[in-house]
Amino acid sequence: MKLLKRILLLLFVGLAVIVYLNYPKLNIISGYAAKNMASAVFVAERPAASVTQNDNNVPLIKLADTEVDQQQKTATASVYGLMNREAMYRDGLGTVLVTDDYEANKIQIKPNRIQPLDTIPYPYGQQAPKDTIFPEIDQNQLDKAIAYAFGEPELRKTRTLLVLYKGHLIAEKYLDGFTKDTPILGWSMTKSVLATCYGVLEQKGKLEMDWPAPIAEWGEDERKEITLNHLLRMQSGLEWDEDYTKISDVTKMLFLESDMTMSQRNKPAVAPPTEIWNYSSGTSNLLSGILRQQFRSHQEYLDFPYASFIDKIGMYSMVLEADVAGNYVGSSYSWANTRDWGRFGQLYLDRGLWNGEQLFRDSWTDYITTPTEHSDGWYGAHFWLNSQGKYPDVPKDMFSCNGYQGQYVFVVPSKDLVVVRTGLAEDPQFDINNFLSAVVKSIP
Structure with a gap:
């Protein structure tokens, strides 16, 4: 006993x-x-x-x-x-x-949205895509790529897929329960949307990438050397733990904090800028806070991403989610349907030119696709790269927006391609090299 x-x-x-x-x-x-x-x-x-x-x-x-x-x-x-x-x-x-700081009865201002009517086919407008035939496309090969994406559903877990070629929709498929109108959470693809805000402000002459980060408390220590460029390239040298398997900097920020722009802002430097590359969602939300500083009012900040490019390119399904303090969660929380994610990729394939208007400088695309030191050629400025052939059978000029659980917008300039894939599994369960190379092979 x-x-x-x-x-x-x-x-x-x-x-x-x-x-x-x-x-x-x-x-x-x-x-x-x-x-x-x-x-x-x-x-x-x-x-x-x-x-x-x-x-x-x-x-x-x-x-x-x-x-x-x-x-x-x-x-x-x-x-x-x-x-x-x-x-x-x-x-x-x-x-x-909801956190302790959340005021349920507080009047919430929201972004103003504009949805003008047009007569232009998708992706440049809201009308039905043109039924265009490209004789050079190997349709059998493209069909194989699509079949791979949706094959072994318990492993690859693809939900939606879209392919644009020369600005025309050539393939599209949806898992049961999803349609062309279903918003998809982009997770870290949101980082690329946030970066685009900086590209637009640069085009307007409002800021330059080599400007020091405008954070007063950094002015008296080594952090004063950190520039906007360092932040966009994840090479600020600031301390950060991006581990989703435990209580870490990133999980505390996303699920406990009321003001997510402060999480990275309060971190000490562990290295001088450019000496290390450290992927940080906190940095993206810090950039969202810096973006807010560029405007006289909260309303102007909320309106800016939509008025400057999101609504201009017809991404009307997009919703940027904000934290309790009213900051866009630029690291992780944006929603848009698959066709609208395709528009975003097309904007970058066209180097910022949309229906005759240059939304960001042509050279901005070169900037975000220039490899960042110590990233092994895998990262630019809030965009992922293939510059060193991480995906050996995919053109090296491919760049992409990547999100948790396999949200992707791939842009392949040499093939005039934009490929969107969303789902619940990422590489290697969803083999990017195998899938994307199959799509690329369909284009001569």
Whole structure:
């Protein structure tokens, strides 16, 4: 009997230690589950059951029980009844995790949107795509690429796919439950959208990439040497831990902080600028905060991305989500349907020229595709590169927007191609080299 009691005591102590060590993680788990559910239901208008079965059905997150209140437009989640978190939808701003700083009754200003009518076919307008035949395209080869993308669905988990060639839609396919109108969370593709804001401001002569970051508290230490260019290239030398498997800088920022622009801003330097390359979502949100500083009012800041290029190129489905403090979460939270992600890729394929208007300088595309030191040629300025042949069977001039779980906008200038793929699996489960090389081979 004494032995049994000792065993039970040891088990109890062991369980208590496990709960103690993992209890803080529950805040992150339930926060992720609530936020993801709320955005998928109220931004993408998807069924909650599908989100539970697919999007939130990943390690740890699937431990959360999530409920949706359609009337209040909220989602709540907890893990075994612990660490209850709530996410709330706000018109024009997407959803946000409620924190102690959130004022539910505060009047929320939202971005102004403009949707003029046009008679131009997709992708340059809102009308139906032209039914164009390109005899040089190997349709059988293109069909093989599409078949690969949607093959082995439990492994590759492709949801949507689109191919543009010479500004024309030549392929498009959607998994059941998704259509051309379904908004898709871009995750870190949002970083490329944020960078484009800087390209537009540069075009307008409002800032230059070699300007020091305008942060007063950095003026008295080594951080004063950090420029906008260093931040866009993730080579600021600031401390940051981008680990999603634990309580880290990035998970605390996304699921605990009210003002996400401060997370990287308060970090010390661990190296001089350019000496190291360290991928940091905190840096992107810091840049979102710096972007806000360029405007006299919060309304002007909220309007700017839409008025300057998003609505101009017809990405009317896009929603940039904001944090509790009203800053766009430039690291992670933007939604747009697959066709609109295709427009974004086409904007870069056309080097900023859209229906006769130069939205950012032609040279901006060269800037964002110039390899950043210490990134092994894989990163430019908030865009990913293939300059060193990471994907050996894909042209080296390919560059892309990449997001968690395999959201991609690939731009291949030498082939006049834009390829959009979204899903729930990334490389190597979804083999980018195999898929993209198959698409490229269809073009002579």
